[in-house]
Amino acid sequence: MELVVLGVSGSYPSARGACSGYLVRTAEANLWLDCGNGTLATLHEYCDPGDIDAVVITHEHPDHCADIYGLHVAWRYGLERSGLPVFAPSGAEQRLGALVSGWGGVFDWRVIEEAAPVEVKDARLDFRRTDHPIPTFAVEVSSDATRLIYTADTGPGWSVDSFPHGADLVLAEASYLHSDRRTNMHLSAHEAGEMARNSSAGALMLTHLWPTVDSTESLHEGSEAFGAPATLATPRLVTNV
Numbered sequence: 001m002e003l004v005v006l007g008v009s010g011s012y013p014s015a016r017g018a019c020s021g022y023l024v025r026t027a028e029a030n031l032w033l034d035c036g037n038g039t040l041a042t043l044h045e046y047c048d049p050g051d052i053d054a055v056v057i058t059h060e061h062p063d064h065c066a067d068i069y070g071l072h073v074a075w076r077y078g079l080e081r082s083g084l085p086v087f088a089p090s091g092a093e094q095r096l097g098a099l100v101s102g103w104g105g106v107f108d109w110r111v112i113e114e115a116a117p118v119e120v121k122d123a124r125l126d127f128r129r130t131d132h133p134i135p136t137f138a139v140e141v142s143s144d145a146t147r148l149i150y151t152a153d154t155g156p157g158w159s160v161d162s163f164p165h166g167a168d169l170v171l172a173e174a175s176y177l178h179s180d181r182r183t184n185m186h187l188s189a190h191e192a193g194e195m196a197r198n199s200s201a202g203a204l205m206l207t208h209l210w211p212t213v214d215s216t217e218s219l220h221e222g223s224e225a226f227g228a229p230a231t232l233a234t235p236r237l238v239t240n241v
């Protein structure tokens with residue numbers, strides 16, 4: 001399994017950055033986890049938008065879903081295709097569709113249900129509701145005995161250990177430094193590290209840093225809590241899980 005980081009900025013894009021988006025490639029499937037603003041532009045460098053097999057929208061905050069509109073135009077009027085599976089919280093199809101007067105059948109909207117795994121080619125996707133003000137789902141992608149867990153957005157009231165322990169990689173939001181937590185909607189790097197350690201994660205990658213946060217400090221804080229060196233998600237980082 002390969003993880004391609006498309007964008008990492010927490011909540012709004014940093015200079016030359018993009019918000020949340022990740023391309024996960026298994027032997028057979030191209031999965032786009034969160035299509036935050038700016039991520040479609042980077043996606044083109046790694047995958048033809050027509051070769052995407054499914055999109056996951058973890059929640060309806062714009063920094064996780066705004067590029068669904070560009071993808072809609074590309075599929076509908078450029079590729080003239082339809083039926084792309086989009087997994088999203090209940091009601092997302094209607095709420096997001098208000099801006100485009102409906103989707104014209106381009107997307108095959110499927111409602112995410114907690115602990116109700118779905119399959120896309122050789123990938124299995126499982127979901128857990130996180131601690132965030134609107135319905136938000138962390139996603140576990142597994143294929144060929146490899147497991148990646150993406151926390152999406154969450155506060156400290158949820159933990160990655162609601163999935164089976166021992167994932168190969170936990171891609172965890174780490175919006176803040178622990179000494180400067182702005183809200184309970186998100187995690188600090190310390191909390192992300194602690195959570196990954198408690199779930200016996202094989203590796204930890206920190207993402208969704210608030211754009212003004214010192215990423216070097218975040219990496220240090222997260223690694224210390226994890227008990228091993230973590231990595232920092234950066235746009236165009238390609239990792240074998």
Ligand SMILES: [Zn+2]
Nearest residue numbers: 059061132153
């Ligand atoms: Zn959010």
